[in-house]
Amino acid sequence: MSTADAFTPSRRPYRVVQWATGAVGRSVINGVLDRDDMELAGAWVHTPAKAGVDAGVLAGRDPIGVAATGDVHDILDLDADCVLYAPSPSPDRFAELDLICSLLSSGKNIVSLNGLVYPQAHGPHYVNELEQACKRGGVSVHGSGISGGFMADVMPLTLARLSQRITHVYTRQVFDFARHPSWQMVHHMLGFGKNEEAYRRALRPARTAMRTVFSESLHLVAAGLGVDLDEIDVDVEHRLARTDLATAAGPIPRDTVAAARWTFSGLAAGRPVITIEIVHKADAARMPDEWGRPGYSLRLDGRPSLTLVTDEQWVSDEISAAAAHALNSVPVVCAAEPGVRTYLDLPTVGGHMRI
Missing domain, CATH: 3.30.360 (Dihydrodipicolinate Reductase; domain 2)
Incomplete structure (x- = not known):
């Protein structure tokens, strides 16, 4: 798909998954629900008490008919275009690599709010694993970042x-x-x-x-x-x-x-x-x-x-800004050629004006 196709009004909404529902994750869910070009396909939660709870309720909204899950396989089996990946930061990037590659191999693009801003920083093996997973799934991976995003880079x-x-x-x-x-x-x-x-x-x-x-x-x-x-x-x-x-x-x-x-x-x-x-x-x-x-x-x-x-x-709300930063990346990441895609590879995209 070309970048232009990503913005065609007749295109079906992007089906996105929110991975983790902390403060930023809940803001992402609200952002998805407020957009006409996206729909929430699923939500992964770390806390067992959240599993089975409607994702809309987790975000402080009315139920939307999408139950959160703590089972990775539920997410892998979903029909979705993109995972908004926002877990707590890990001191070991390689510890998350198998999970990230599994998501990519299942045919889901990833926009990460935690890391993956420039995976090349972790060496050629790390990048090669990501590239191979992207190739298997025909998708791309991109890091928008929170603290490590925008003002720092x-x-x-x-x-x-x-x-x-x-x-x-x-x-x-x-x-x-x-x-x-x-x-x-x-x-x-x-x-x-x-x-x-x-x-x-x-x-x-x-x-x-x-x-x-x-x-x-x-x-x-x-x-x-x-x-x-x-x-x-x-x-x-x-x-x-x-x-x-x-x-x-x-x-x-x-x-x-x-x-x-x-x-x-x-x-x-x-x-x-x-x-x-x-x-x-x-x-x-x-x-x-x-x-x-x-x-x-x-x-x-x-x-x-x-x-x-x-x-x-x-900025009036840094949490919602971080969420918007990731959400605005979804169309261009889904339209990009498969592979690791950083800010050096993708066009700059702004938010949507609502009239």
């Missing part, structure tokens, strides 16, 4: 078109989790609310997981700018809450971890050429402005140099 490559010579790319993203509803994300994945000893014990797997996610963005930007990275450095700092904090995901007691700054540096020729700084704050309004206020900063050093700075108001 698409936006630098977009702005790079305005500079003739670039010597360094720097992005900083400061996230405020005061209103984020997911206990799993805030307390388990980020480690907020832990004492320093418990936080440091959990840091090793967290470092591996974060490196896995953001190495893809670093390598994608490098590839887009024609640079080969020699290695990636990872550094992390944390800060404690000075007072008890009440967040949507639960309390963060005083003297427990309430902020962290991760720095990922892509090195070439012995120096950093691409830097991604990720700052997480449990409640930015009640914490010092150290490491910046919520929002995004992007700087390209070169000729000319370019700077883009936004505050947290640049």
